[in-house]
Amino acid sequence: MKRGALIEFHLDGRSGVSPYLQLIQQVRQALRLGMLTEGDQLPTVKDVVGRLAINPNTVLKAYRELEYEGLVAARPGVGTFVTRTLADESLAAHGELRAELQRWLARARRAGLDEESIEALILTTFRATMKEAI
Amino acid sequence: MSVVLESRALSKRYGRRQALTDCTLSIPAGRVAGLVGPNGAGKTTLLHLAVGLLAPTSGTIEVLGAPPPASPEQLARVGFVAQDTPTYAGLTVADHLKLGARMNPGWDAGLAQRRIASVALDPSQRAGKLSGGQRAQLALTLAIAKRPEYLILDEPVASLDPLARREFLQGLMEATAEHGVSVLISSHLVADLERVCDYLIVLTESRVQLTGDVDDLLASHRLLTGPRCDMAALPAEWHVISASHTDRQSTLLISTADPVGDTTWTVDQVSMEDLVLAYMSKAASTPGRNRTLEVQR
Numbered sequence: 001m002k003r004g005a006l007i008e009f010h011l012d013g014r015s016g017v018s019p020y021l022q023l024i025q026q027v028r029q030a031l032r033l034g035m036l037t038e039g040d041q042l043p044t045v046k047d048v049v050g051r052l053a054i055n056p057n058t059v060l061k062a063y064r065e066l067e068y069e070g071l072v073a074a075r076p077g078v079g080t081f082v083t084r085t086l087a088d089e090s091l092a093a094h095g096e097l098r099a100e101l102q103r104w105l106a107r108a109r110r111a112g113l114d115e116e117s118i119e120a121l122i123l124t125t126f127r128a129t130m131k132e133a134i
Numbered sequence: 135m136s137v138v139l140e141s142r143a144l145s146k147r148y149g150r151r152q153a154l155t156d157c158t159l160s161i162p163a164g165r166v167a168g169l170v171g172p173n174g175a176g177k178t179t180l181l182h183l184a185v186g187l188l189a190p191t192s193g194t195i196e197v198l199g200a201p202p203p204a205s206p207e208q209l210a211r212v213g214f215v216a217q218d219t220p221t222y223a224g225l226t227v228a229d230h231l232k233l234g235a236r237m238n239p240g241w242d243a244g245l246a247q248r249r250i251a252s253v254a255l256d257p258s259q260r261a262g263k264l265s266g267g268q269r270a271q272l273a274l275t276l277a278i279a280k281r282p283e284y285l286i287l288d289e290p291v292a293s294l295d296p297l298a299r300r301e302f303l304q305g306l307m308e309a310t311a312e313h314g315v316s317v318l319i320s321s322h323l324v325a326d327l328e329r330v331c332d333y334l335i336v337l338t339e340s341r342v343q344l345t346g347d348v349d350d351l352l353a354s355h356r357l358l359t360g361p362r363c364d365m366a367a368l369p370a371e372w373h374v375i376s377a378s379h380t381d382r383q384s385t386l387l388i389s390t391a392d393p394v395g396d397t398t399w400t401v402d403q404v405s406m407e408d409l410v411l412a413y414m415s416k417a418a419s420t421p422g423r424n425r426t427l428e429v430q431r
Contacts, residue, residue, distance in 0.1 A: 011329075016403075019329055049307035053300055054329040055166050056311035 006040050011052055019054050023062035031086040042080040136163045138284050138316045139184060144193035146179050153179040155340040161333060166310060168331030169320040170410050176340045177320040178217060181288050185214045198284055210239050213282035217289050219273035223262030227255050227272060238280040246279035267298025278309045287319045291326055303330055324410045336410055338417040355409055358386045360399040376412040387412040
């Protein structure tokens, strides 16, 4: 009897993020949240395409990228397995960062920004800063 | 890399009407190639040339290394699902499988049975009584169980409702993943093919407007928005595919090898739909090409 898949992928058609990146992000997210740990098997390519109706090469490409990042390893003829969890060393910092962000959001509110303006400001700043970092 | 379909200056004419003009393609193996274009663009003509139902008026086409239909052996390696996924209305699902087994040397009976069961088709049901989605699944099963190397499908999902459409594409992608079959699938709706194909051919008014690997095409095109610009002053290395202007703003879809450094423009990635529509409207806005040819001949 075949074991059920541990995670199921889903795609957001309106996000503007390519399906290939969405798959990668969902695996990373599952690793961060501890839903996938070392030794776990990712859904087979056939299962993913049979579910999402996407091109098999999209899944292969995503799995190759994850392999390149050292998060998973392919065992030919068997499947793709998680080799490393995304350690939660950074988790400790989340609380403080969130509190800081909440203070900033309160300031933005006081300055008269509505939800949409705040979102736009965060997004454009995030994109610009990340671009500089590359 | 091996090539499944290669054509050079392929043309087809019905009487005075030019159905396909100077079509030059080289589609790599192992891909799901989407053939997109409006109704009447020549998609069916190209597919019929590929399976040997039509002979070219001029130019050449080779499928799996030989001009179709070269031999029974070649026919056995190519699966074809014609438009509206035709089946024999008076025959049952089981009859179709028997027919498939008789007519195809490489028939995979186990695969056919498994697929029929997985899409919940009743073997004793006559095909005429099936829904559109079920009929499409039956036609797909026949084409896959033949175990072709190359599967060619003409608008298989056009007449299906959204759920049947999705189920059909799920089945098709599963077969592609499992058997490594190369696929050529046509549609007049880009949205149907956006997630399934990794190679694209845009056909309008009998001509190929755009062809290539989807990732390469998306990487080499950009959508720019910015203040109203002077088209003549744009960098020479930008190939403008489509442009629209208001009094204050310009929106361009360009093809360029280099990143856009000019910060007066907001640069966005293009989607496959943006790309296809831009090339279609470009073709529509450069009239007279075909007509000029007609007059000269």
